[in-house]
Amino acid sequence: MTALVRYLLSDVLRTQRFLPPLLLFGAVLGMLYSSDAGPALGAYSGTCALVYPVGVWLTVVIATAEDPVRRSITVVASGGWGRTQSAVTLLAAAGVLGVAVIATLVPLVTQSRPYPPEVVGQGFAGLLVCGLAGVGVGVLCSRPVVPQPGWSALAALALVVLGYVLGRVPPVGMVLGALGDGRGDVWGKIALSGGCAVLLVVAATLVARTLGPRGG
Numbered sequence: 001m002t003a004l005v006r007y008l009l010s011d012v013l014r015t016q017r018f019l020p021p022l023l024l025f026g027a028v029l030g031m032l033y034s035s036d037a038g039p040a041l042g043a044y045s046g047t048c049a050l051v052y053p054v055g056v057w058l059t060v061v062i063a064t065a066e067d068p069v070r071r072s073i074t075v076v077a078s079g080g081w082g083r084t085q086s087a088v089t090l091l092a093a094a095g096v097l098g099v100a101v102i103a104t105l106v107p108l109v110t111q112s113r114p115y116p117p118e119v120v121g122q123g124f125a126g127l128l129v130c131g132l133a134g135v136g137v138g139v140l141c142s143r144p145v146v147p148q149p150g151w152s153a154l155a156a157l158a159l160v161v162l163g164y165v166l167g168r169v170p171p172v173g174m175v176l177g178a179l180g181d182g183r184g185d186v187w188g189k190i191a192l193s194g195g196c197a198v199l200l201v202v203a204a205t206l207v208a209r210t211l212g213p214r215g216g
Helices: 002-015 019-032 040-063 068-078 081-110 117-140 149-165 172-181 186-214
Strands: none
Touching (some): 002 040, 019 040, 081 117, 117 149, 172 186
């Protein structure tokens, strides 16, 4: 599995399609923390709202780096759709983990106000949850689940917007609300949202590996 993930990573790096979502992430993150971003938890809430769509976009890039013909060859060489799709999900999860780490550390070096360790931990956990939610949505919006690029983009946009407009519904809405107001059991809400995000990722991966052999 490690060799397969490394192969997929090299293919993604070759296409350079990972640059747009990461450049967007860097640009917006820079704007958010170019001046006083306000209370620490609230600032992390704003960053979580950014990490979610970036995670979706990055996952779609990873899932579609290979064209269908090359993907079919990779599937045969790796031992089946299950291993290949699992590797795609693992690589996307590693990507959002890196994004979450960067988004956690940037305010520590750019903001003058203190960031207590517990707040930093809550911020990182919230960022990771929103990133994983993005991975789940990205898997559902890319091949083999949604084979056409146009429909893939529309589906991803619709689900990203839905994650915001549903209010404090886990995983994304609850994290944004918990960090935004800082009241109540913040850790409990993040944990519940994290469980929902993991279930979403697992379910999306199972759907993709089921549809893959059917010609997705």
